[in-house]
Amino acid sequence: MTRRSPEFTHENLLRELTPQVLGAVIRRFGDFSAAEDGVQEALLAAALQWPKEGLPENPRGWLIQVAARRVTDHLRSESARRRRETVATTDPSQSALPASIGVPSLAGFLSREEEDDTLVLLFMCCHPSLTSSSAVALTLRAVGGLTTAEIARAFLVPESTMAQRISRAKQTIKSSGVPFSMPTRDERAERLTAVLHVLYLIFNEGYTSSFGKSLQRTELSSEAIRLGRALHQLLPDESEVAGLLALMLLTDARRPARTGPDGELIPLDKQDRSLWDQRAITEGVALISTTLANGAIGPYQLQAAIAAVHDEAKTSGDTDWPQILALYGLLKRMSDNPMVALNHAIAAGMVHGPRAGLELLKTLDADERLAGHYRIDAVRAHLLERAGDLDAAVEHYRAAANRTTSIPERDYLLTQAARLSRRA
Amino acid sequence: MKFMLMMNAPSGNGDWGISKWAPEDLKAHIGFMKTFTSGLAESGELVGAEGLAMPAQAKLVRASKDRRPITDGVFPESKEFLAGYWIVDVDSPDRAYQIAAEASAAPGKGGAPLNMPIEVREVMSAPPVEV
Numbered sequence: 001m002t003r004r005s006p007e008f009t010h011e012n013l014l015r016e017l018t019p020q021v022l023g024a025v026i027r028r029f030g031d032f033s034a035a036e037d038g039v040q041e042a043l044l045a046a047a048l049q050w051p052k053e054g055l056p057e058n059p060r061g062w063l064i065q066v067a068a069r070r071v072t073d074h075l076r077s078e079s080a081r082r083r084r085e086t087v088a089t090t091d092p093s094q095s096a097l098p099a100s101i102g103v104p105s106l107a108g109f110l111s112r113e114e115e116d117d118t119l120v121l122l123f124m125c126c127h128p129s130l131t132s133s134s135a136v137a138l139t140l141r142a143v144g145g146l147t148t149a150e151i152a153r154a155f156l157v158p159e160s161t162m163a164q165r166i167s168r169a170k171q172t173i174k175s176s177g178v179p180f181s182m183p184t185r186d187e188r189a190e191r192l193t194a195v196l197h198v199l200y201l202i203f204n205e206g207y208t209s210s211f212g213k214s215l216q217r218t219e220l221s222s223e224a225i226r227l228g229r230a231l232h233q234l235l236p237d238e239s240e241v242a243g244l245l246a247l248m249l250l251t252d253a254r255r256p257a258r259t260g261p262d263g264e265l266i267p268l269d270k271q272d273r274s275l276w277d278q279r280a281i282t283e284g285v286a287l288i289s290t291t292l293a294n295g296a297i298g299p300y301q302l303q304a305a306i307a308a309v310h311d312e313a314k315t316s317g318d319t320d321w322p323q324i325l326a327l328y329g330l331l332k333r334m335s336d337n338p339m340v341a342l343n344h345a346i347a348a349g350m351v352h353g354p355r356a357g358l359e360l361l362k363t364l365d366a367d368e369r370l371a372g373h374y375r376i377d378a379v380r381a382h383l384l385e386r387a388g389d390l391d392a393a394v395e396h397y398r399a400a401a402n403r404t405t406s407i408p409e410r411d412y413l414l415t416q417a418a419r420l421s422r423r424a
Numbered sequence: 425m426k427f428m429l430m431m432n433a434p435s436g437n438g439d440w441g442i443s444k445w446a447p448e449d450l451k452a453h454i455g456f457m458k459t460f461t462s463g464l465a466e467s468g469e470l471v472g473a474e475g476l477a478m479p480a481q482a483k484l485v486r487a488s489k490d491r492r493p494i495t496d497g498v499f500p501e502s503k504e505f506l507a508g509y510w511i512v513d514v515d516s517p518d519r520a521y522q523i524a525a526e527a528s529a530a531p532g533k534g535g536a537p538l539n540m541p542i543e544v545r546e547v548m549s550a551p552p553v554e555v
Contacts (some may be wrong), residue, residue, distance in 0.1 A: 150486055158470075161465065
């Protein structure tokens with residue numbers, strides 16, 4: 001299991017403190033980029049010193065002090081360079097500060113301002129002026145406290161590329177003049193949607209890569225869940241935040257059953273359900289049940305509810321497809337995403353038979369956003385197979401295999417085509 | 425999403441024809457390629473890039489019955505050759521096409537854009553989340 005254990009480690013503590021410390025330093029200096037660099041240096045100093053010298057009495061205060069000093073040094077040397085003056089550099093060994101600086105904090109309790117800092121930081125890193133890949137990278141580094149090297153490994157790009165991406169993102173934020181403050185009331189809903197989107201992208205990146213050797217990357221799912229939990233704690237009344245957290249838990253619970261011994265893809269109806277993570281399912285189901293009962297319903301909650309119906313079925317035959325169909329019906333009304341319509345057709349096929357599903361697919365053929373997408377062929381192939389039209393099913397499995405950009409998916413689709421054509 | 429951008433050039437006399445360019449044209453072309461690639465590095469999109477030796481150096485290899493390498497001789501001249509490639513990590517296919525178009529317009533003879541074909545292929549990835 002890659003789920004982060006709650007036990008105390010220096011690393012866990014540092015990662016938890018990162019956004020609070022960064023928030024405080026940005027608040028003091030107003031320079032996101034310089035603050036971020038300073039905090040990274042402070043984290044490094046802590047990782048080196050704490051295991052040797054023991055935990056300072058107030059770790060958060062310690063980090064803020066060290067980071068603030070680094071930022072001051074940096075700003076000073078920057079302005080010195082600009083003035084073309086030679087100034088003796090400050091002794092870098094100065095980072096060994098006395099352990100008890102600042103006000104002692106109560107472990108586990110954050111002041112309102114500290115909570116806000118984490119939240120403001122998250123809003124900032126997911127700002128709409130950033131491309132989604134930049135927002136993802138910046139969030140993982142500034143809020144998640146991952147190093148650039150770790151993020152680069154997770155996304156399978158060179159470290160220098162990731163460093164550039166992060167530095168460009170910081171530059172974009174700086175030049176767009178986004179203030180370090182909560183979004184206004186008018187902006188809030190839209191900005192929160194952007195934050196949730198970034199968290200879900202991080203989750204998907206990790207979840208979909210749980211194939212083969214890239215174990216590093218599955219950490220991303222755990223990280224997205226960790227950030228989702230933190231966000232849910234900060235905004236317990238936002239039902240879509242709870243919905244996303246539940247969706248991630250309920251999806252991640254199935255991860256151990258998703259692949260076979262050779263990394264091959266195992267579809268939901270063929271998975272060994274005893275491998276599903278029951279603890280995550282219990283938590284996710286409880287969360288989505290309370291949320292649906294109380295808040296305004298949104299797309300993440302509906303997807304979580306669908307995932308919950310799957311996760312609660314003891315066998316694939318026990319799946320409550322009428323309920324899933326009803327939930328997709330609601331989701332379809334709420335979102336214009338053609339993938340939702342596609343899943344709605346699958347559910348209709350399960351409830352009313354394959355021909356009903358195929359009828360619904362016809363209306364999707366006209367949707368340009370799905371044109372040439374492998375999933376429409378894959379779904380059609382599956383429905384045709386169930387309808388007994390094996391030749392046509394083979395043809396569509398092959399068409400889907402030609403179009404997918406995923407290796408395990410291609411292997412799965414080719415295997416389906418091969419299985420049917422041998423029989424046909 | 426990652427894409428491989430492959431720059432195909434006609435083999436010419438085993439040298440893509442560039443040996444007949446004027447020195448200033450060559451210089452402009454090489455300068456363009458350098459700037460172009462470092463621009464991709466700076467935007468945080470570059471995963472990797474290599475230029476390949478000229479086709480005069482190329483060999484086709486296959487295994488003989490005893491698995492020893494057999495190399496074929498010179499290639500037919502008309503064949504297009506992979507001159508080099510970039511792998512980029514971008515947010516959308518459109519961005520990959522845009523980058524490819526920039527590479528395609530690299531300056532050639534007399535500084536005129538080459539408009540060479542760039543083959544854009546998506547790199548295979550993991551399957552998406554099932555719902």
